[in-house]
Amino acid sequence: MVAGDLFAAGNTIDVTGEVQGSLRVVGSSITINGKVGRNILSAGNNLMINDGATIGGHITFAGAGLIVNAPVGGEIQAAVGDMVLNSTVGGDVNLQMGNGNKEKSHLLLSPKSVISGDLNYKSFAQAEIQAGAQILGKTNYTPMEIAKSKPQIYAFLGTLALAFGIFGFLSLLLMGLIIIYLVPKMADRVCASMKEAPWKNVGIGFVGLVTIPVAAIILFVTILGIPLGMILLFGLCVAMYLSKAFVAIAIGRLISDRFHIHKIFSLIFGLLLFTIVGLIPIIGWLAAFLATLWAFGAILKIKSEVIKEWR
Numbered sequence: 001m002v003a004g005d006l007f008a009a010g011n012t013i014d015v016t017g018e019v020q021g022s023l024r025v026v027g028s029s030i031t032i033n034g035k036v037g038r039n040i041l042s043a044g045n046n047l048m049i050n051d052g053a054t055i056g057g058h059i060t061f062a063g064a065g066l067i068v069n070a071p072v073g074g075e076i077q078a079a080v081g082d083m084v085l086n087s088t089v090g091g092d093v094n095l096q097m098g099n100g101n102k103e104k105s106h107l108l109l110s111p112k113s114v115i116s117g118d119l120n121y122k123s124f125a126q127a128e129i130q131a132g133a134q135i136l137g138k139t140n141y142t143p144m145e146i147a148k149s150k151p152q153i154y155a156f157l158g159t160l161a162l163a164f165g166i167f168g169f170l171s172l173l174l175m176g177l178i179i180i181y182l183v184p185k186m187a188d189r190v191c192a193s194m195k196e197a198p199w200k201n202v203g204i205g206f207v208g209l210v211t212i213p214v215a216a217i218i219l220f221v222t223i224l225g226i227p228l229g230m231i232l233l234f235g236l237c238v239a240m241y242l243s244k245a246f247v248a249i250a251i252g253r254l255i256s257d258r259f260h261i262h263k264i265f266s267l268i269f270g271l272l273l274f275t276i277v278g279l280i281p282i283i284g285w286l287a288a289f290l291a292t293l294w295a296f297g298a299i300l301k302i303k304s305e306v307i308k309e310w311r
Contacts (some may be wrong), residue, residue: 026046035227042061056074058074087112088114187246274291277291
């Protein structure tokens with residue numbers, strides 16, 4: 001018995017005991033044989049609720065197949081390809097069927113099915129409601145289109161690109177704040193190096209970008225050097241990402257020196273300028289790439305100086 005909620009993730013999940021709270025699971029094959037006191041929130045390939053189980057609350061599921069052979073006290077909200085209902089549901093059943101695949105869109109209500117609320121479903125085909133099945137509320141069927149139009153697809157891709165862009169901007173902003181507040185001396189040193197020899201740092205950054213992967217490949221060939229090679233590649237990725245934050249910090253400091261604004265606002269303006277320049281067609285990506293090499297070269301230069309100090 002689990003007195004509270006149960007969180008689980010795995011390939012195959014089989015719940016045979018009692019969960020007094022809610023069940024939140026992600027997996028390929030999920031089977032419920034026990035009692036769930038409250039709600040089920042799940043995603044995966046298949047979710048099967050066998051005869052003998054009981055669900056006290058709602059079921060929210062996203063996946064390929066859903067089979068409900070046990071009573072559900074609340075509602076069922078699902079986005080699935082196929083669904084079979086062979087029990088009672090205490091509330092509404094709201095379904096998005098097919099997942100974009102016309103061949104995998106089928107809803108079956110067996111004679112034991114009783115839906116106390118409404119049945120609302122969007123599917124390529126109407127449900128198969130066998131004799132004896134009861135829907136006490138309304139039945140609302142919305143035919144699903146076979147394919148989205150190109151403008152809808154373009155709008156979706158544009159929204160997705162915008163979401164990734166906002167996420168990337170906020171991530172770099174957070175990284176910049178961490179650098180200027182937690183390691184301010186490091187930020188000062190890198191920015192000073194960037195200001196002193198910009199083109200030299202670009203050259204150092206380009207050489208590092210080329211030679212580090214080559215060195216990692218050579219280490220991979222030796223077998224014993226694989227761990228070190230992986231560390232080099234991981235360090236390269238981290239350093240290149242940090243370089244973007246340092247570019248924003250350096251540009252922000254140039255703005256701050258002229259207009260005397262707070263370092264947080266200077267960081268935001270620097271990051272905005274770096275992002276906007278990167279969006280310019282053709283030359284934008286090249287300018288952003290050179291700016292990243294500018295900071296990357298300064299980081300490599302400072303690292304080499306630190307290594308010499310350690311020696």
